[in-house]
Amino acid sequence: MKKNIPTLDDIVSLAKRKGFVYPSSEIYGGLAGVYDFGPRGVELLNNLKRSWWKANVYDKENYFGLDSGMFKHPKVWEASGHTKGFADPLAECRECNTRIRVDKELGNIGVIADEKMSEEVINTLFDEHRKEIACPKCGKKNFTAVRAFNLLVKSNLGDFTSEGNEPVYLPGEASQGIYLNFKNVVDTLQPKIPFGIAQIGKAFRNEISPRNFLFRAREFEQADTQYFVRPNENKDAYEQIKQDRWNWYLSLGIREENLRWHQHENLVFYAKDAWDIEYNFPSLGFDELEGIHDRTNYDLTQHQEFSGVDLRYTDPETGEKYVPWILETSVGMGRMFMAVICDAYREDELGGEKRVYLALAPHLAPVRAAVFPLLKNKPELVAKAREVYVHLKKAGIVVAFDDNGNIGKRYRRQDEIGTPACITIDFDTLTDDTVTVRDRDTGEQERVAISDLLGKLG
Numbered sequence: 001m002k003k004n005i006p007t008l009d010d011i012v013s014l015a016k017r018k019g020f021v022y023p024s025s026e027i028y029g030g031l032a033g034v035y036d037f038g039p040r041g042v043e044l045l046n047n048l049k050r051s052w053w054k055a056n057v058y059d060k061e062n063y064f065g066l067d068s069g070m071f072k073h074p075k076v077w078e079a080s081g082h083t084k085g086f087a088d089p090l091a092e093c094r095e096c097n098t099r100i101r102v103d104k105e106l107g108n109i110g111v112i113a114d115e116k117m118s119e120e121v122i123n124t125l126f127d128e129h130r131k132e133i134a135c136p137k138c139g140k141k142n143f144t145a146v147r148a149f150n151l152l153v154k155s156n157l158g159d160f161t162s163e164g165n166e167p168v169y170l171p172g173e174a175s176q177g178i179y180l181n182f183k184n185v186v187d188t189l190q191p192k193i194p195f196g197i198a199q200i201g202k203a204f205r206n207e208i209s210p211r212n213f214l215f216r217a218r219e220f221e222q223a224d225t226q227y228f229v230r231p232n233e234n235k236d237a238y239e240q241i242k243q244d245r246w247n248w249y250l251s252l253g254i255r256e257e258n259l260r261w262h263q264h265e266n267l268v269f270y271a272k273d274a275w276d277i278e279y280n281f282p283s284l285g286f287d288e289l290e291g292i293h294d295r296t297n298y299d300l301t302q303h304q305e306f307s308g309v310d311l312r313y314t315d316p317e318t319g320e321k322y323v324p325w326i327l328e329t330s331v332g333m334g335r336m337f338m339a340v341i342c343d344a345y346r347e348d349e350l351g352g353e354k355r356v357y358l359a360l361a362p363h364l365a366p367v368r369a370a371v372f373p374l375l376k377n378k379p380e381l382v383a384k385a386r387e388v389y390v391h392l393k394k395a396g397i398v399v400a401f402d403d404n405g406n407i408g409k410r411y412r413r414q415d416e417i418g419t420p421a422c423i424t425i426d427f428d429t430l431t432d433d434t435v436t437v438r439d440r441d442t443g444e445q446e447r448v449a450i451s452d453l454l455g456k457l458g
């Protein structure tokens with residue numbers, strides 16, 4: 001029995017059971033579209049962020065990191081176009097008031113639609129098919145007309161009057177923090193164009209129907225790069241960026257057959273060209289993992305106009321002034337996390353026993369190695385095992401200690417969270433300072449000197 005394609009339920013169940021992801025506020029019945037990362041999940045998430053940061057900041061010569069505040073001046077979202085254009089098509093069931101996202105419901109019955117279609121076009125499509133779409137709650141087919149529902153989440157930050165000031169929104173996309181700091185970065189570091197700014201930041205969206213685990217959440221993190229280029233010098237850089245992003249997913253161990261490109265026909269208000277890298281999510285099929293957008297000079301022009309501040313770049317050699325064009329990459333950390341776990345999920349039989357394991361790349365695994373004393377009731381084995389455990393821990397390796405149950409059970413527990421190596425301290429260890437190191441994927445064991453362990457784990 002071998003299974004490399006899980007269902008979404010397999011993933012959600014493993015994520016909960018093994019401490020990767022919990023629904024938010026679970027003891028109060030949960031809060032739709034919000035999730036918490038548990039002890040295993042936060043390690044995997046941090047490893048992904050570290051890898052992303054390395055690839056997009058440290059490995060590049062002309063990219064700079066940033067961490068901007070979440071709250072921004074109310075005018076930012078007006079200038080960006082989000083207060084008007086950032087909306088999904090919504091219809092409401094006349095019988096039970098359940099709200100549906102019309103483009104998704106049309107998609108479910110095989111009609112091609114997306115959230116960027118005009119209100120008129122999607123209303124026409126919906127009218128043609130409304131008799132085929134049943135309310136997910138009451139089953140009736142009696143919906144209102146489609147209207148655009150704005151996704152921005154309002155806060156009452158700084159609102160101390162009963163009438164209310166202009167609302168301060170939570171970020172609808174993380175990228176705006178980068179545009180707002182473009183001038184700061186230019187003034188303080190004097191980078192030469194082309195250059196990029198990278199940031200991992202939170203985004204909040206009032207999604208009409210959050211669903212499919214971390215895929216469509218109301219609170220999520222986006223890992224963004226914004227690359228500033230000379231006007232009209234976007235083509236080659238865009239192709240290079242697309243290629244880099246594709247290769248990066250391969251470097252995470254994702255199988256290439258589970259990735260594909262999708263070019264958008266209906267463009268979001270800020271984009272001139274938009275490509276998605278799609279991942280073949282279990283139970284959902286291919287869907288957007290990361291968006292790569294050619295945003296032209298839209299963003300900086302808008303902020304220049306609304307703020308009255310000159311955001312043009314001055315070429316240090318020619319003195320030429322221009323508003324740079326922007327090439328964006330943006331991926332939800334939750335979708336990346338989901339894609340990595342889904343791709344690593346395996347079921348097989350080892351030593352006559354069924355098991356589930358995660359074939360995670362070692363640099364992503366939440367626990368790099370686990371240390372076991374062969375027997376729990378032999379103090380000399382336990383003491384030696386703790387010595388090895390502390391030795392690895394002090395070297396900065398994320399390591400677990402487990403003396404609970406038989407060795408087979410301990411292996412299975414580590415397999416399920418993707419621990420690449422299990423180290424057992426046995427009676428030979430006491431005399432020759434060697435241990436067995438068992439490989440997660442093959443189950444094969446080899447004898448390694450304790451002094452060589454760090455080199456082996458890398």
Ligand code: GAP
Binds near residue numbers: 215216220290330
């Ligand atoms: N700044 C561009 C931007 O925000 P987007 O296509 O709306 O573009 C970029 O979002 C990425 O953010 C998506 O490719 C996806 O990975 C992630 N994302 C968007 N909405 C999401 C949601 N509701 N839940 C989880 N991730 C989401």
